Amino acid sequence: MTHIVFLVPAEEEMLEAAEYYESQRRGLGRTFLAEVQRTVDRIVENPRLGQAVRQGIRRRLLRRFPFGILYQVDPDEIVIIAVMHLRRRPGYWSDRV
Secondary structure, X not given: OOEEEEOHHHHHHHHHHXXXXXXXXXXXXXXXXXXXXXXXXXXXXXXXXXXXXXXXXXXXXOOOOOEEEXXXXXXXXXXXXXXXXXXXXXXXXXXXX
16 A cells, blocks of 8 residues: 655645635535545556656646645655645745655
8 A cells, every 4th residue: 555645734735725615614624625535545546647747746636626636656655745726826835845
């Protein structure tokens, strides 16, 4: 089984987004987190399927939410670099790698 590691900023932005969605409608934050988990599971199943956005960095889009998961595939783990909103500050995460 592949080990998944979330960088602290990626985990923080995921939780902030979930809190925002939950404040908009009860249960929507939980739905967001479930979609993140589903997308991470898809990444584990086929890590090379994500769109290459930079040397060694790939992106998978979430369904139903305007977010993408940026990740790096290492020999023993997959590192989640960002859980990024697709319409805000492109490239803000680049100093994390």
